Amino acid sequence: MVKVSIIGSTGIIGKNVAFTLAREDTVDEIVMFSRPESVDKAKGETYDMYDALAARDIDCRLTPSCDFNDLTGSHIILIAAGIHREKGMKRLDLAIPNAEIVAYYSQKIAEYAPDSIILVATNPVDVMTTVALKASGFKKSKVIGVGNHLDSLRLKNYFSRQIDINSSEVHTRVIGEHGDHMVPLLSSTTIGGIPLKYFVEYVDLDIRALVEQLKNAGNTIISKKGATEYGPAFAISNLMSTIITDSHKVLTVSSFLDGEIERVEDVSLGVPAVISKKGVAMIVPIHMNDIEKKEFYAAANTVMDVTDEVLAHLDL
């Protein structure tokens, strides 16, 4: 029996993750957790989803709830509760209000579902990953932030469409901060097994413009339709399925660092990690060129400054 819970399940991310995950048919139950005033909305979401799942003969149970006892037995709990970015806001603007919410729910998870894995989506996600880690007291392998996995999928898609090549041929990764200080690892990007630097000689690629497009991707979507939904939902449910099926894929997730990458420590950042049913099985060491290293250190400093401020505010 595989059970997943979603905190903030009536929000755009929460409900889209629930629906995407249910459609993958890898879990038996999804608890749609919300505040008491939102349980009726969560109920409405489940009724609507049941209608859709019937068309695919999927029997996933959807449980609307505001009772923490319903979290017990969850393999994975996603925290997607919090305030979201409005047009023009940076992810870091959300730090203090969202940290209070994430800390509260992380403590509840530790109490009611001590064997679960916590996934954090609430922004700024790298800061919130450390907040969830400290507030829950969990091992660091069991607290995972989702941000750069989405950035990596976006970059893969850009290359695939620009070069008009199947996206399965593109291997690329974005690490660092899920925000302005993201680090696209162009030096280790390959297309059809060929390093990108050899490929750009043959196709008319403006890498600088692609990276700019990537950094602005979230804002562009928010400015046009108000919120991002399908991209993060698929990235998060993809990570959940990777955990549930114990598939040992290397995904880019936010993980608390103890010096595994470039001796950076005491901060959570997006890094390549082997994902198993235990969470982060291993952080994968990577080779960066000098520019990428410099950008990675800048990401670490930015996220660390905000994290320190937030932890002091929470007294964690």
Ligand SMILES: NC(=O)c1ccc[n+]([C@@H]2O[C@H](COP(=O)([O-])OP(=O)(O)OC[C@H]3O[C@@H](n4cnc5c(N)ncnc54)[C@H](O)[C@@H]3O)[C@@H](O)[C@H]2O)c1
């Ligand atoms: N990591 C990513 O890739 C990624 C992508 C998109 C959005 N996000 C972040 O995820 C979070 C949710 O985004 P969204 O678009 O679903 O927002 P939303 O406003 O649609 O939903 C927010 C949810 O949080 C709940 N909530 C709000 N305040 C709360 C509180 N004090 N206590 C408990 N629950 C509360 C709401 O009821 C709602 O269910 C935001 O922080 C957003 O920035 C992350």
